Amino acid sequence: MFGMAKRLKEMGVLAINRRNADYTLWYNPRRLYPLVDDKLRTKELALKHGIAVPELYGVIEVEGQVRSLGKMLGERTDFVVKPAHGSGGEGILVISGRVNERFRKADGTILVQEELEHHIFSTLSGLYSLGGQPDKALIEYRVQFDPVFEKISYQGVPDIRIIVFLGVPVMSMVRLPTRKSDGKANLHQGAVGAGIDISTGMTLNGVWDNLVVTEHPDTGAPVRGNLIPDWDGLLDLAARCYEITGLGYQGVDIVLDRDKGPLILEINARPGLNIQIANNAGLLPRLDLVKSEHRNLRSVAERVQFAKDHFAVDSAQ
Amino acid sequence: MSKIQLYVLASVVAAVGLSVFLYKVYFLGFPVTPAKEVHIWNVEARIKFVAEGKPVKVSMFIPTGTRRFAVMDETFASGGYGLVATESEGNRLATWSIREATGRQGLYYQAVVQVSRTKAPQVDKKAPKPASPGFEGPTLAAAKTFIEGVKAKSADTPSMVTGLLKGLAHPGTDENVRLLVGGKPSVEKRVKMAIRLLSYAGIPARMVRGVRIREEKADLAAKVPIIHWLEVFDGKDWTSFDPITGNSPVPDDWFPWWTGVRNMAHVEGGRSVQVIISVSPRIQEGVQAAVQHGQRSKALLVQFSLFSLPVATQAVYKVLLLIPVGTFVLIILRNVVGIKTFGTFMPVLIALSFRETGLLRGIFLFVVIVALGLGVRSYLERLKLLVVPRLAAVLIVVVGFMALLSVVSHHLGGHTGLSVALFPLVILTMTIERMSVVWEERGPEEAFVSGLGSLTTAALAFVVMKSKYLEHLVFVFPELLLVVLAITLLMGRYSGYRLMDLHRFRALAKE
Numbered sequence: 150m151f152g153m154a155k156r157l158k159e160m161g162v163l164a165i166n167r168r169n170a171d172y173t174l175w176y177n178p179r180r181l182y183p184l185v186d187d188k189l190r191t192k193e194l195a196l197k198h199g200i201a202v203p204e205l206y207g208v209i210e211v212e213g214q215v216r217s218l219g220k221m222l223g224e225r226t227d228f229v230v231k232p233a234h235g236s237g238g239e240g241i242l243v244i245s246g247r248v249n250e251r252f253r254k255a256d257g258t259i260l261v262q263e264e265l266e267h268h269i270f271s272t273l274s275g276l277y278s279l280g281g282q283p284d285k286a287l288i289e290y291r292v293q294f295d296p297v298f299e300k301i302s303y304q305g306v307p308d309i310r311i312i313v314f315l316g317v318p319v320m321s322m323v324r325l326p327t328r329k330s331d332g333k334a335n336l337h338q339g340a341v342g343a344g345i346d347i348s349t350g351m352t353l354n355g356v357w358d359n360l361v362v363t364e365h366p367d368t369g370a371p372v373r374g375n376l377i378p379d380w381d382g383l384l385d386l387a388a389r390c391y392e393i394t395g396l397g398y399q400g401v402d403i404v405l406d407r408d409k410g411p412l413i414l415e416i417n418a419r420p421g422l423n424i425q426i427a428n429n430a431g432l433l434p435r436l437d438l439v440k441s442e443h444r445n446l447r448s449v450a451e452r453v454q455f456a457k458d459h460f461a462v463d464s465a466q
Numbered sequence: 467m468s469k470i471q472l473y474v475l476a477s478v479v480a481a482v483g484l485s486v487f488l489y490k491v492y493f494l495g496f497p498v499t500p501a502k503e504v505h506i507w508n509v510e511a512r513i514k515f516v517a518e519g520k521p522v523k524v525s526m527f528i529p530t531g532t533r534r535f536a537v538m539d540e541t542f543a544s545g546g547y548g549l550v551a552t553e554s555e556g557n558r559l560a561t562w563s564i565r566e567a568t569g570r571q572g573l574y575y576q577a578v579v580q581v582s583r584t585k586a587p588q589v590d591k592k593a594p595k596p597a598s599p600g601f602e603g604p605t606l607a608a609a610k611t612f613i614e615g616v617k618a619k620s621a622d623t624p625s626m627v628t629g630l631l632k633g634l635a636h637p638g639t640d641e642n643v644r645l646l647v648g649g650k651p652s653v654e655k656r657v658k659m660a661i662r663l664l665s666y667a668g669i670p671a672r673m674v675r676g677v678r679i680r681e682e683k684a685d686l687a688a689k690v691p692i693i694h695w696l697e698v699f700d701g702k703d704w705t706s707f708d709p710i711t712g713n714s715p716v717p718d719d720w721f722p723w724w725t726g727v728r729n730m731a732h733v734e735g736g737r738s739v740q741v742i743i744s745v746s747p748r749i750q751e752g753v754q755a756a757v758q759h760g761q762r763s764k765a766l767l768v769q770f771s772l773f774s775l776p777v778a779t780q781a782v783y784k785v786l787l788l789i790p791v792g793t794f795v796l797i798i799l800r801n802v803v804g805i806k807t808f809g810t811f812m813p814v815l816i817a818l819s820f821r822e823t824g825l826l827r828g829i830f831l832f833v834v835i836v837a838l839g840l841g842v843r844s845y846l847e848r849l850k851l852l853v854v855p856r857l858a859a860v861l862i863v864v865v866g867f868m869a870l871l872s873v874v875s876h877h878l879g880g881h882t883g884l885s886v887a888l889f890p891l892v893i894l895t896m897t898i899e900r901m902s903v904v905w906e907e908r909g910p911e912e913a914f915v916s917g918l919g920s921l922t923t924a925a926l927a928f929v930v931m932k933s934k935y936l937e938h939l940v941f942v943f944p945e946l947l948l949v950v951l952a953i954t955l956l957m958g959r960y961s962g963y964r965l966m967d968l969h970r971f972r973a974l975a976k977e
Contacts, residue, residue, distance in 0.1 A: 150965075153972070153975045154963050156974075156975040157963060157967070157968070157971055157974060160974055162963075162967075162971050162974055164962075164967040164970075164971070165967065166801060166960055166961045166962060166963070166964060167962070170958075170960070263850075264850075270850075270852055271853065274852050274853035274854065276853055276903065356973065359969075360973055361973050422970075423970075425971065426971060426973050429973075431974070
């Protein structure tokens with residue numbers, strides 16, 4: 150047991166106590182949390198800084214507005230309903246098709262309008278929000294994911310998580326939905342996380358339920374060796390989020406849209422730690438390096454270059 | 467930086483706590499371990515009433531003490547009232563009076579009662595005159611028949627009294643008894659009738675009222691009922707009889723308060739009179755000696771300690787002070803081991819209710835109620851209800867279950883179910899809600915892991931909080947909580963791995 154702890158320490162694995170005590174509590178001032186906990190505010194903030202996000206179709210803030218849902222949707226046949234204060238991907242409903250009053254979920258099941266409305270009511274009353282406080286429901290553009298991930302995801306939209314520390318991208322992974330995760334891209338719901346080599350944008354092995362996998366469990370395609378298109382653009386986007394939110398330690402979630410390119414999905418002030426398993430590397434050495442060097446990195450470009458220079462994966466691995 | 471600040475703060479807090487603790491142990495002589503047996507009790511009577519703006523006169527019987535119970539250290543909290551203590555017919559009476567009072571009034575009497583196991587020699591007492599029984603007409607005939615029947619079946623006075631009490635307690639089909647006391651007479655009524663019957667037979671008897679001096683199981687409900695029994699003069703001394711069983715003498719823990727048929731308290735110029743008696747084990751001899759010593763020497767630490775509080779409040783703090791200890795267990799389990807629980811402090815509250823139900827019973831009841839609640843919750847899910855009404859519905863159903871469980875188990879002869887009411891209802895409801903949300907969104911596995919984690923944590927916290935030794939320590943030395951606080955503060959910066967992290971990152975630790 151102590152041997153294991155020692156081994157993790159040698160690798161510089163960041164665990165939850167340390168993340169909270171030394172990073173999130175230290176670098177993320179509490180007053181900034183609402184910026185990222187409320188997805189509506191994140192969206193507005195990103196737009197103000199000229200960063201692309203999925204288009205917002207409408208917001209439902211009180212029960213009475215649910216009746217105008219039909220008007221809000223117009224002729225749209227696919228969209229996503231998500232809670233503004235959701236966490237861990239809970240309460241996200243992906244509608245991929247519609248015939249009048251019937252809606253088809255991404256996994257093919259059919260919802261009648263009443264069920265959709267109930268989902269929105271539950272969202273408003275705080276079922277999916279952090280701490281259970283009343284919430285808003287956002288209705289937004291459903292991302293058409295880039296074909297690069299077609300073979301390694303099961304329904305749903307894969308997204309790319311980049312941990313950004315003091316403006317420097319330090320670690321990254323792509324989260325691939327599986328049958329088990331019900332099309333959702335959250336690791337604890339059963340999605341596969343595959344590490345990404347920061348310097349090249351090439352995927353590494355994956356982690357599924359805390360264990361290393363080399364193939365996607367549903368499609369069987371190799372998880373490793375997929376090149377993420379426009380990787381430099383993604384790094385640039387993530388690094389810019391530091392100035393936008395002011396959070397020192399954040400997880401930026403980006404999706405690649407077939408037509409619109411990279412879109413910021415959300416920003417997380419307490420990003421998860423399994424990314425280390427996906428990258429087979431500990432975060433601490435990278436964080437320490439950034440801590441000692443970040444004063445010399447002035448521009449976004451410098452920070453991205455620093456990351457690419459220092460956080461490359463050994464080709465031997 | 468702030469880490470140094472934290473270390474300084476924690477060591478100062480711990481040092482203060484420890485030095486007060488050591489001072490109390492070495493200079494004031496407080497014992498560190500609890501004594502085995504309790505011989506000293508705090509007895510308290512509170513009178514509450516509403517004054518009507520007129521002169522108020524309140525009289526209340528106060529205990530005299532017997533050869534088994536010594537009444538010491540009496541305190542009266544009078545709040546502006548004049549107080550006189552008098553003696554009449556072997557009873558002591560405290561009389562409070564005031565020119566004018568309005569609104570709610572509260573008067574206290576507090577005494578320390580010491581139980582001695584030695585028996586004093588019997589003294590010959592003057593035989594009292596039996597009062598007139600006052601039977602006439604049909605009751606006279608019934609009394610005569612009944613008492614003659616009892617007499618015929620007994621050898622001496624004690625066995626006759628026993629037979630009489632038994633006869634009164636179980637009227638059965640005896641028409642005479644039914645005529646005398648009715649179908650289901652109260653204990654008080656039976657004792658009164660026994661006195662009249664005995665005086666008819668020429669035997670002096672009287673009613674004694676008092677309370678049982680014993681540790682109540684529920685710490686928070688320190689209120690005790692008044693009990694009644696019978697004393698019969700056997701020519702030399704009074705002998706007591708239990709009116710329910712007829713046994714003589716009455717159990718050792720029956721503490722006589724006053725004799726006679728009058729009510730305990732009488733209030734002139736007030737209404738809605740309430741008398742509440744509470745009994746609690748006094749801190750053991752060693753502690754008491756230390757407290758008295760401290761009070762004599764005017765040690766501030768003692769004068770402003772928990773021992774200066776009313777008995778009922780002390781009982782509350784005995785429990786409250788254990789909560790930080792339970793929370794400390796929770797911190798260790800969550801931040802060092804990494805056990806998942808529903809809600810932050812829920813396990814500690816559950817552990818508190820285990821104190822009332824016992825561990826195994828508590829776990830059983832908790833699991834049953836949560837399981838039933840989950841069933842109902844999953845059905846309600848289908849009805850698509852809004853959150854707040856749905857929570858309220860689950861809560862109502864949980865209350866119903868609890869009542870049902872109590873009734874059923876009561877009829878099955880156990881009192882397991884009665885203690886179910888001690889579970890914090892809202893906590894149970896929230897547990898059910900959280901568990902079912904987790905169940906739906908992350909699967910039953912996750913729900914069970916957290917549920918089991920909560921229960922394990924609660925059980926461990928209970929085992930720690932149950933310890934008599936710890937209870938004694940935190941109550942006699944509440945300053946030790948400062949030490950707990952110091953460690954808790956340090957735990958707030960613990961950034962090492964949790965035991966569960968080793969499992970979580972096992973893929974990384976291999977190779």
